[in-house]
Amino acid sequence: MKYDKIKDTLLSEVDSGLKFAQSLDNAAEFELFLYYRSNSNVEIRQGVVKATDGIVAGNAIRAAKDQRVSFSSSSGITPDRIKRSVREAIASLKATSEKDTRFQGFCEPKPPGKEGKFASKILELTTDDLVKFTLQIIGDMSTVNGRILAAADSNISWGGFAIGNTRGLQEVSCSVYNAGSAYAMAIDGEERRTAWEALVTREKPLDVTGLGEKAATKARSLLGAKKLNQTTVLPTLWVPEAAASYVLSSLQQSAKGNNVVEGLSPIAEKLGEKIAGSSFTLVDDGQNPLGIETEAIDAEGYPQKRTTIIKQGVLKQFLFDSYYGQIAEKPLTGNSSRAGGPFGSSLCYEYTPTIIGKNLEVSPGTKTEDELIASIDGQALLIVDVPIGIFHSDVATGEFSAVASSVFLIENGEKKMPLEPISVAGSFYKGLEQLQGIGNNAVMTSLLVKTPSLLIDGFSVTG
């Protein structure tokens, strides 16, 4: 299927599928989700090439009757596969008397938001272009001195999804993007240090110039690491990629309406309270035209929106889908997702709607990263990549323990030598309260969070 045929095709199948469902049980409520996406990828790792190209297509239906709700999905978007899902969902409904007493119905129709921008030139890219991008990234890495092991990939992804339900909602949204990444491992004797850089773009085809060199240079700068040799409490400066992991592991989790409603969010009772330093503002902008997660609608068909979560340190709003928004009696924020985001599943249609931040953005501060470093008295740590294990933190406790393996010592306002991996532990939320500074260097990270560097005091470090 060509890109320009996706919308009509998906909407037509949604309409037919819903009619079929109602023909089997006109007393039930139905919601049908169709997904179609082309993914092409070329990966080169130390000269070994792997190339893939395929269409991910699938359907999912939710059926509801007397507050019993079932979900069924199957691979493909052909009428026979859709009918298979419909029959299974109805069979599941009949097979149980267990109710979801909080279920109040599927999403009501609303005018959609806007799709993100994209360059039609991305759709014209070929496998040969992907090979060329990937080779260029690898070639750039080889310009850096020393022993560097190189891996890179580039890909094109285009497609869309459509949703319809028996409340009259029928919407569709499409998107296109082009991405590339560079992974470098610098080796000196038995010492190995790694770095990763990535680019995702939808407004123009990839320009990978400098990407490989940046990764290789960063990996090389981490060689010669020394032991910290102490267990103590130190300030930590998180560069954007690391800061993004902090935001994703903490506020993205605790601001989700499901965790708030289910009693699993440590900030559930803190609306209107100051929970972070006064200069900290966090928004989720599902309508940023250049945001990778920007779509006209969310995964239930509700228009995506811009939501301020924290403004100048004060907790303003949580993120909701229709299910939890209705339970909490809060406005919907268009944050329903089916296994999307940076850790999403390729078969996202197999997942029931849940809540996710779309395009999280931390507002920049006024200081450069160098000025933040210069503002530090005594020792601190500069964390330059995502700490190992930070995503294994538990949302309910708000406590974390992770290993910063790409880290430098800061001493008396200057960046010093790289350090061997250091365990960093503490409470995400106490950390936000002890925010010492925010950089002016906000960038879109590979974790799809736009953030500047964050300087935080009060974490235990061991190494």
Place this chain on the structure above:
Amino acid sequence: MLETLQAAVSYGEKLGADFVEARFDDLTLRTLRRINDTWKDIILKSRTGVGITCYYDATPGYSFTASEDKEDVNETVKRAYKMAKAASTAASLKLDFNERPAVKSQPSDTFNVKVHPRTKDLDFKMDLINRMVESAREAGKDIQNVTGRYGELFGQKIFTNSEGSDINWDFLVVDLPCRVTSKTSTGALVFGSERKAGTLGLEIYKQKGFTPEEIGKAAGEFAAEQITAKACPAGKFTALTDNDLTGVLAHESFGHLSEADFVVMGMSPLVDKIGTRLGTKHATIVDGGVPNITKNGGLWIPYDDQGTKANMTTILDKGILRHYLQNRGTAKNLNQEPTGNCRAVHFGFIPIPRMTNTYFMPGDLTKEEALEQLGTGIYAIQTSGGQVEGDGSFLFKADRGYWVEHGKIQHPIREVSLSGNILQLLTQVEGATRDLSLMGTYFGGCGKGGQHPLPCGLGGPKLLIKDVTFGGQA
């Protein structure tokens, strides 16, 4: 379906491919989830599709389709061939592989259970969760949330290739986890969890120790215990890791480093270390697709997704590195045998070297002897996962733990995380208990190269390790 796959192989060869692999998955996945009194998920998924790998000049190209239609499958072969041909121009390291005899599967290759999940209705499975959740509520204190889940994944996997292999077997994993979140007097949230999972029939949930009531009770009690737990101290301590955590250590740290694609590319610290002593005599790590499920648990994976029959591979033998986890191409490059470790999460992914069941072998200590030998340190229990970097740096989260002094458990601790470098850690293993248990889960799973979650088995005995770095309160 085999005929369609065989036709796809012939078509790929006709296009010009040197070698073609074709596979078909027809899998059913069921997920049930109850949160407190609400049934949040009653889910059934049918995952059906065809994956084609074409090799051109020792370079793979991969494509897939959800369709079983011959024309669509042929179109998929064309795409895979086109990708292979384009990619071959950029490959400077080519992973050719040796010809092997065709592999034919037998009906006995599918693991038989007494009560297969396909034979039980939805209410039976929901009742397992209800009983588990109610039991957790009775056992817990100051409960904020109880979540009970049930998962099953089963179905047919068919494979053929240019050598004429004919493989057809059924995968199965079931999982029944419970998680209880409680609130402390200061408002902090703590949790406890328990589960029983693996290639199992549902008869397991009638067996003593694994009933839904016992799983729920354990989760409730663990959460209640955490209410008064102290923060884990930061610093270096001797550790005793329980069987599950030992398994994560084997999988996340050493297992990934032994995957041969990392080795071929020079990215693993295990490059050129075959025959080298890396650990103490107490450290033996194996991987295999057909463990003694009845006795020890785990996952049944008799063939990988490249048609290689499962092996039991001794990766680390009493501290000495013996073998990597191979696919056919890496095996030839490294002059070893394929090990049955070429796996894909589903038909949408190209198979790559992955683990099957990876575990430390047991030693000769009882738990009491291990604690006595531990002296003063931390007994770290259960796990919510971990992560390893290419240089061997790792971090693992234990769900809970105990502070131990003079071989006696003193008090519970929370936020227990272990970190370090695996190659260093292996030299610090001081003993292992004699019990061996494995688990393979439906919820969770392994991630690599964008492919997740892949069901993997892991486990081992309890492992005694000195000088482990624990993150926590300074």
